[in-house]
Amino acid sequence: MNRALLLVAFALTLCGCGPGRENDSHSLEYQVALSGVSEIACTNVVSDRKFKARFFDVCGKVSGLTNQNERVELFRRLSQAMRRSPSLTYSERERLDLAYAFMLPHEYISYNLLKSGVPEQEVEDFIINEFKTFRLLCHPTEAQKQGGEGDSRARQLHARFLSDLDACWRNDMGFFERNSIRTIFDSTSPGAKERFLKRWHDEFGCFDSSHKGK
Secondary structure, rough: OOOOHHHHHHHHHHHHOOOOOOOOOOHHHHEEEEEEEEHOOOOOOOOOHHHHHHHHHHHHHHHHHOOOHHHHHHHHHHHHHHHOOOOOOOOOHHHHHHHHHHHHHHHHHHHEEEEEEEHHHHHHHHHHHHHHHHHHHHHOOHHHOOOOOHHHHHHHHHHHHHHHHHHHHHHHHHHHHHHHHHHHHHHOOHHHHHHHHHHHHHHHHHOOOOHHOO
């Protein structure tokens, strides 16, 4: 089975659209949103403008569902569809693309999971686990850093690649800590933002100087 067929099979399994699945009881709006989630799961290119437009279009369709259970189900499925493994098989360009496209979709999904009624602990776990993946994407293991062998030009390009990944990590982690955590958690239970910041700092350290010492 080729890669394209594998991706389609994965998406169908992920979204529950395979044989034996009964979706007739759901609305047309649900079916359209589910199809969009399946499309996201099949997408390899995640950083270009077309993908970003499609991603936020799908999110809008899911958030527009009036049935809370359907919204929760599809945002959970979308969170699964967006997961990317820090695999050794990525090229340098692919790894940069994954890193550059990581932060904002995860902010949006996390916000909508919580807004749709997903338990706070589940959203916290999703964010922490996903940003562990982000850390691995931006800071490859030693085995992954062995590239750039050969002439001086190749070594310079590889050093620039590692520097760009690290800059992406520092910039996006700083933005997420300063802005996204407040956006996601401020509208939920009292103290939610502070509880999550404690977990965030314990796992990743502090990227906002105003939080140091707290």
